[in-house]
Amino acid sequence: MLVKLNTENIVAVLIFLFFFVYPVLVDAYSVMNLAYFLSMVFLSLSLSLIWGYCGIFSFGQAVFFGISGYFYAVFTLNSGITTLTPLGLILGVLIGGVIAWILGYFMFYGGVNDVFVGLITLCLTLVLETFMGQTAGDQWMIGQVNLGGFNGINSIPSLQIGSFILTGNSFYYFVLLILLAVFIFLKWFEFSKLGIAVVAIRENRERTKLLGYNVPFIQSLVFAMGGALASLSGIFYVLWGNYITPSAFGLASATIPVVLVAAGGRKNVTAALLFTVLYYWFSQTLSASGSEYALIILGLVLIVAILFVPNGLIASLFHAGDQLFFREHSKSLLRKKGAKTL
Amino acid sequence: MNNRKKRKSLSLLLVFVLVLAGILSGCGKSSGSNDDSKTIKLGVLEDRSGDFSLVGIQKYHAAQLAVEEINKQGGLLGKKVQMVAPDTQSDNKRYQEMAKRLILQDKVAAIMGAFSSASREAIRPIMDQNKMLYFYNNQYEGGVADNMTFNTGAIPEHQMVPLIQYMIKKFGPRVYTIAADYNFGQISAQWVKKTVEANGGKLVNEEFIPLGVSQFSSTISRIKKAKPDVLVTLLVGQDQSSFYEQWSKSGDKSIPMASTVNMAQAYEHKRFAAPALANMYVTATFMEELDQKYPSAKKFVDKFYKKFPNDKYVGMEAESEYTGIMLWAKAVKKAKSTDTDKVIKALESGISYDGPAGPVTIDPKTHHAIRNVYLVHTDAKQKVHIDTEWKDVKPDWLSKEKNVDLTKKQEAKQYTPLK
Amino acid sequence: MEDLLYQFMNNFAFLILSAIGLAVIFGMMKIINLAHGEFIMLGAYIATLATKAGIPLLLSILLSVVGVGIFGLIVDRLIISRLYGRTLDSVVVTWGVSLVMQQGILILFGPSLETLSTPLGSISIGGSDYSLYRILLFVTAIVLLILLYLLFTKTTFGLHSRAAMQNAEIARSMGVNTNRIYSFTFSIGAALAGLTGALYAPTMAVSPTFGGGFLMPSFVTVIVGGANPLIGPSLSGGVLGVVSTGLDATWGTFFGRLGLLVVAILVIRIMPLGFSGLVEKLSVRKSRG
Known part of the structure; x- marks a missing residue:
């Protein structure tokens, strides 16, 4: 049930193969750059999980991204012991998950749903940005670490396992392996028993509730998983740049994952992965060119993508590929889709 | 059916264009960077x-x-x-x-x-x-x-110290500071406080404004109540510069303003109609005037x-x-x-x-610049007048108070007067 | 006391005027317009440039309303009309629109514009000066709410659009051209944003990021107000105006701003449908009782 022969899976395998040989093909800069893109993929996957699978529209995955980034910074800088950095990573992810759970509990058990979840999370991330922005003073010390206000915290230690510091290629492979694990987990989760209930909630909350599922519980659970994934992304971002600022909570950081997942194809994790990497690469290339038209081109591409490919750019390509090469599958898929929308 | 086909070919086209654009810009870059020698x-x-x-x-x-x-x-x-x-x-x-x-x-x-x-x-x-x-x-x-x-x-040694000394001497000891609520504003406000106290002045209030705030009615009423001799404004960004227009309409324009960021950096005196920036004193290392x-x-x-x-x-x-x-x-x-x-x-x-x-x-020792500082002020029509000039002002706070000597010691940090 | 009243009037006008265009579009069409700030910015640019060209301010303001309204109509016909009913896709598209508009204005007019002077001068009450123009903004906000109320309750368009808002399917089957209603609504929303930009242009720095300062307050006002584009903003503008004036006067600007966001979160948690939901509930109860 897991490895079906269709365009998406073939592409996924090819992408990961490409990622694994990539460092052999290019220079050190490009490897670190891709490591950064891959770090941001976790953020897209977190939204793909909660929005694409479970239908929870969060506009504030940046909340968990930022909180865990700050946690890792404060924890590792305070401990001063570099071998404790893996513990910082694990605790950061757990804390992100727990905070997401609490927030989810607060929302889903209170009957907040749909676009209102998006609005609450958006407000929350803006609260955190406003708050963190003014923490430059020395009253904002946690242990020996100043929260740093708008300028943020820098010189955050890299990950160290034993006496081995993860930088360059080793950091890249570390991120890639975790990405692969998360990816396989998400693919498995989609068709697991819980995953099917999750999709049922997306399609119809009322009906799923009547079937005896504890909808708020499952929603909170998935939201917590999403929070943990976003946290992973935040910590990887910190590890990549050794730096974090309140702009991690800002409107732009909150919007980009939504844009990526919607434009790539939100019900499809491979699409989210591929589109995130392509988007970051494309927008970076535009920015490096120094062209004043960079942002205009970016905006137009997004508009055109949504208008002409409403189910997501990459997801639609997968679908087209299925129709070309795997007629049988796509027909049954279509039928399934038709049934869903009815 | 036809419609669907059309849509698909369009999407393929789009991806093609996207990839092409990327490759082209990538090529442009790499071919330009080959002539290293x-x-x-x-x-x-x-x-x-x-x-x-x-x-x-x-x-x-x-x-x-x-x-x-x-x-x-x-x-x-x-x-x-x-x-x-x-x-x-x-x-x-x-x-x-x-x-x-x-x-x-x-x-x-x-x-x-x-x-x-x-x-x-x-x-x-x-x-x-x-x-x-x-x-x-x-x-x-x-x-x-x-x-x-x-x-x-x-940096503050160039601008803040001479500015505050001049203002207190000329207008009186009671100083009110409004500053952008982030590192620059908070640290600069600390410098204002330090300098005011060292020169026998009194800081009547300091107020921090979050970045992005563009409406100032409550701040204006607080300043009017405090009636300071000097108003120090350390406002940053397009939103906060709206303060001046609002101050000129409902504030008290007889209070002189002093700043180290405004005018010389973002030419507020050219962007706002008079008298928004009238009666403003600025220390700057350069201005086009x-x-x-x-x-x-x-x-x-x-x-x-x-x-x-x-x-x-x-x-x-x-x-x-x-x-x-x-x-x-x-x-x-x-x-x-x-x-x-x-x-x-x-x-x-x-x-x-x-x-x-x-x-x-x-x-x-500090890797900062020894340079001239100019004090200017604006008249009611926002015309800039050059008042005073200090020659070769030294950036010596780091070396004197924090014992920094970069020619001898490795450092990579930012000291602040906050602690 | 008159100081606090003046501050409240300022805050209320700012919240209402920044939110009104967004509220109309979100309330009637369920489109989240992330380019709302840029529509406001466009209004400010048109008003400023027109006034600089020698057109009287009042006429320039009118020109921005019409100009941004037409621009909204074009955006709707080209883009938004294909997204009716797709709330979340509208986030992506309008974000794209905002990127294009902001950078487009930067390329066309550079990073800043010379700002107009606030007209009308100031009046002196109890020894303190108040800007007459800002008091007029408060009056304008209230007049605007009344006009919109009349538009949505007393005209055929209002009747049709309320029908489309409650149930588009049934409205269509009754012969209402919902697409035309939506187009018109979007361009009214845009025109209102243009008005806001034009009204605030003489009091603020005009730049391509002009709209940024409006976005957060406008979203908070709409969230707290809920779906009804009239009851919502008026009530939430009032409540938020009191909250932020109070916090601001007691603890400073930072808490005034933080307070807005915290109130928004609490309101969604306690009554997800905002004040409009509350009012509807109450009126239903009243008509039953």
Whole structure:
């Protein structure tokens, strides 16, 4: 049930193969750059999980991204012991998950749903940005670490396992392996028993509730998983740049994952992965060119993508590929889709 | 069916275009960066779009002007200087990406740039890690002690201390501060407090305004109630500059204002109709109005507008960027190499450039600039008058109070007067 | 006391005027317009440039309303009309629109514009000066709410659009051209944003990021107000105006701003449908009782 022969899976395998040989093909800069893109993929996957699978529209995955980034910074800088950095990573992810759970509990058990979840999370991330922005003073010390206000915290230690510091290629492979694990987990989760209930909630909350599922519980659970994934992304971002600022909570950081997942194809994790990497690469290339038209081109591409490919750019390509090469599958898929929308 | 087909072909087309555009721009980049041996590359990171573009574009243009002049005079070490300048889009993440790109892929000899302190702090550790020579050509809150970093802009010793002394002497001891609620504002406000107390004044209130706030009615009413002798404004960004228009309509214009960021940086006196910026006192290391009195300033301003006739102002950050690049060029010539250690040694030899705002000398111990400071004020029509000038003001807080000596000791941190 | 009243009037006008265009579009069409700030910015540019060209301010303001309204109509016909009913896709598209508009204005007019002077001068009450123009903004906000109320309750368009808002299917089957209603609504929303931009242009720095300062307050006002584009903003503008004036006067600007966001979160948690939901509930109860 897991490895079906269709365009998406073939592409996924090819992408990961490409990622694994990539460092052999290019220079050190490009490897670190891709490591950064891959770090941001976790953020897209977190939204793909909660929005694409479970239908929870969060506009504030940046909340968990930022909180865990700050946690890792404060924890590792305070401990001063570099071998404790893996513990910082694990605790950061757990804390992100727990905070997401609490927030989810607060929302889903209170009957907040749909676009209102998006609005609450958006407000929350803006609260955190406003708050963190003014923490430059020395009253904002946690242990020996100043929260740093708008300028943020820098010189955050890299990950160290034993006496081995993860930088360059080793950091890249570390991120890639975790990405692969998360990816396989998400693919498995989609068709697991819980995953099917999750999709049922997306399609119809009322009906799923009547079937005896504890909808708020499952929603909170998935939201917590999403929070943990976003946290992973935040910590990887910190590890990549050794730096974090309140702009991690800002409107732009909150919007980009939504844009990526919607434009790539939100019900499809491979699409989210591929589109995130392509988007970051494309927008970076535009920015490096120094062209004043960079942002205009970016905006137009997004508009055109949504208008002409409403189910997501990459997801639609997968679908087209299925129709070309795997007629049988796509027909049954279509039928399934038709049934869903009815 | 037909419709669906059409849609599909369109989507394929779109992807094709996307990929093509990317490949093309990628190619353009790499083919341009192959002639390593004939040029010296200089990285410039300035915001040409987004919130900070008001100053970023000025600085980018100043950098273009400087590089053009260096090349006109035969370049450096017999090579042409080639500027590599991505647009950092007022985005700190972008700063990090592009700093790494300039260092590792373009292999530039030095990097100039950054406007906000947050952007500088984002890239400073990257410069340290990669042993990259970095010039932060901007006015800021002071305190950076870093072997790889040089600053040619104004810091509190240049601006704040003379300004507050002058204001208290002329108008009276009661000072009210409003400042942007982030690092620059908080640290600068601390400097105001320190200087006010040292000069026998009294700080009646200090108020911090979050970035992005554009409505000031409550702040204005608090200031009016306090009736200070001097109002110090350390407001940053487009939103906060709206204060002046609102203050002129419902505030008390007889209270003189003093600032270290406004006018010289973002030319508020040219952007707002009088009397919004009337009765304002500013200490600056450069303003385009210095051309009334100083020939070197006039020469620079004329050159600038000749090359960029559509620009609206040449402020102190543009001058810092220009002077920073000229100082770097002079150091490269002196070191006869672009090797980072050698250029740093040359810069630490007390190198000096006679620029648009008078001589600018690098202070070896702190890597900041010894330079002239000018005090100007505006009349009711917002015309700028030059009042006083202090020559060769030393940036010595770091070396005197924090025992920093970058020629002897390795450092990579920012000291603040907060602690 | 008159100081606090003046501050409240300022805050209320700012919240209402920044939110009104967004509220109309979100309430009637369920489109989240992330380019709302840029529509406001466009209004400010048109008003400023027109006034600089010698057109009287009042006429320039009118020109921005019409100009941004037409621009909204074009955006709707080209883009938004294909997204009716797709709330979340509208986030992506309008974000794209905002990127294009902001950078487009930067390329066309540079990073800043010379700002107009606030007209009308100031009046002196109890020894303190108050800007007459800002008091007029408060009056304008209230007049605007009344006009919209009349538009949506007393005209055929209002009747049709309320029908489309409650149930588009049934409205269509009754012969209402919902697409035309939506187009018109979007361009009214845009025109209102243009008005806001034009009204605030003489009091603020005009730049391509002009709209940024409006976005957060406008979203908070709409969230707290809920779906009804009239009851919502008026009530939430009032409540938020009191909250932020109070916090601001007691603890300073930072808490005034933080307070807005915290109130928004609490309101969604306690009554997800905002004040409109509350009012509807109450009126239903009243008509039953």
